[in-house]
Amino acid sequence: MSKPRLAEGLVGASGVSIPIGNSKESKESPGSTWPKDIIALEPVETAWDVVLKKIKELSDSVEKEGDGRGEDCRDAFMVADLGVLANRHQVFCQALPRVSPFYAVKCNSSPWMLRILAALGTSFDCASQGELEQVLALGVAPSRIIYANPCKPVSHIRCAALHGVKLLVFDSEEELIKVAQHHPGARLVLRLWTQDSGSLFPLSSKFGARLEVCEHLLKSARDLGLAVVGTSFHVGSRCQTPRNFMKAITDCRRVFEMGSRIGHDMRLLDIGGGFPGEEGSNPEFEEDFPEGSGIEIIAEPRRFYATSVCMTAINIIAKKAVLEPGGRRKLLYYLNDGHYGTFRIFSRESEPRMPIVVKELSPKLPLFPCTLFGPTCDAFDKLFLKEVQLPELDVGDWLVFPFMGAYTSVMSSTFNGFSPTSICYAVGPELRSGYPQRICTASSHIANEPCGCLRPGFGLKKHPATSDDYERHRM
Structure with missing residues (x-):
């Protein structure tokens, strides 16, 4: 029996064909089984590389001083690595071989x-x-x-x-x-x-x-x-x-x-x-x-599968420096994503997440207490309830938050007329070339037997696991 091409549908555990979308809408390129709106990672490329490349492209598109022809397109965006998702599924099945996963759709x-x-x-x-x-x-x-x-x-x-x-x-x-x-x-x-x-x-x-x-x-x-x-x-x-x-x-x-x-x-x-x-x-x-x-x-x-799949890159659109009682200098950063976008879930967490600053910085720069505001007119529109410690940054600088796949885009709104943060998807060569051959077609997947839906040797590229891993890739 010939192997199905991904453009014709993915074969799932029940043996059914799972369509990946209208080929006209997907704009397939000749000879490719993946639509153009999916970013194809090279063998040594990671989703983090995609983030940096996109930041550079958006930053280069900003109008230069004195040139009125350009446009500031430094919108916030997310990158989702679908290979990481497949890897998390494999880890789950190996850790709990008796348990059949029913992914909670609400998470992402x-x-x-x-x-x-x-x-x-x-x-x-x-x-x-x-x-x-x-x-x-x-x-x-x-x-x-x-x-x-x-x-x-x-x-x-x-x-x-x-x-x-x-x-x-x-x-x-x-x-x-x-x-x-x-x-x-x-x-x-x-x-x-x-x-x-x-x-x-x-x-x-x-x-x-x-x-x-x-x-x-x-x-x-x-x-x-x-x-x-x-x-x-x-x-x-x-x-x-x-x-x-x-x-x-x-x-x-x-x-x-x-x-x-x-x-x-x-x-x-x-x-x-x-x-x-x-x-x-x-x-x-x-x-x-x-x-x-x-x-x-x-x-x-839910979080076990989705959290590490996505990264969010946001831009500083405005900034204020204020002096508090006692002479303490505090910075207010206004960003183009916030509580009413992909950060709504984080108002429930006790500690804020630390972003990765995409900028060459001296290791000896002083840190200041900073409040990170979202773009709307609501004063409650903060990324986190607590302040974070960051160096002094400039309007136009980028912050990247890893581990943003769970309860982020699904909770976004269009409050104050701000559009939801766009998402681009990346897939590595392991998935592109090996997917149809390595998918389980056993009808017993959700019975008492282990699923085994990823064969041994399914080598997925590792996503940087911690903020420290990302720091080593800073621009």
Whole structure:
């Protein structure tokens, strides 16, 4: 059987063809299987090189003093390295071989990211009708989707039923009644309340049934003629307390026992997201759900996949120096991206991120307390709630923030008439040449077997892992 070309569609784990878009819109070049709007990295080139090249191009386009013909085009932009995304998928599958990843679309719903993940065999966690339709439009099989929002509008439940999406999450009796009326063939997953006080973004104040009400919910589902097939939990985004996973898994074991006694065929454990991503902190299942028990384990990774995929480059559009009481000099930088753009999520974080300054600087330059403002007229439009320490910079200078792939572009708005930050995508030769041959076509990807969707030897170029790595590439 001949290998499919990427221009004709990517072959996903379910064996379906996943279209990459209209060839006329993609503007393919002759002999190329990738559209022109994807930046092709050379063998020794990285996404960081793309950022620097684009900064130089935009800076060179600025009108020179005394020349009124030019135009300042130093708009903020993002670069997404799709090879990094594939690498994160490989790392996840190797670290948790028993767990099938259902990527949470809410984290980054970029069409290109979803296409790549679908082709790699990743399944999807959707939270709305819009996300369901976006994933289904890629040709993803309904069996590779979990509708993980426990509180759904009736119209969205009907949409899931219409398209054959059967895995639905619930945490209340009211939700059971809606499902019984509008999607009686659903396979339900009961979401448990979880201790998440050690997470930077806790979720249990909004979702999850406490252990003491689970038996009642399981009986109510049975009485309504609904099938409960498993349990789920979420320890909160950016969980800092791995033991919370262990307590949640133990609680799930108890609910499995309740469900089996009541008559449900409990076979699915959904461990949610919020993975710390630190060595030695992988969740353990063997004590409660031993291998060979017939239990399918899935997860809903989001930041683990998306964070390191993107970098954001922003430009200083204005500047002020102020003297505070005591004579302390403080700098106010006004940037062309901010809280209402790709930085909205960072107002919830306790510490600001440090940017990479794309400029030749003396190592002995003094640092000043700086407030980083976004471009809108709202005084709350700051990149971070706290000040950062930076040297004195000039209008027109560039700052680059790595690790900007999670909850950034998806939360952007057009407040005050500012356009969302543009995104360009980069792909290395490993993906361009090896993708069709190295994609898993096994229909058992989301069964109990490890996916193995990337064969050994799939050599992906390393993305600089820390700010220090980027510093070595400064202009």
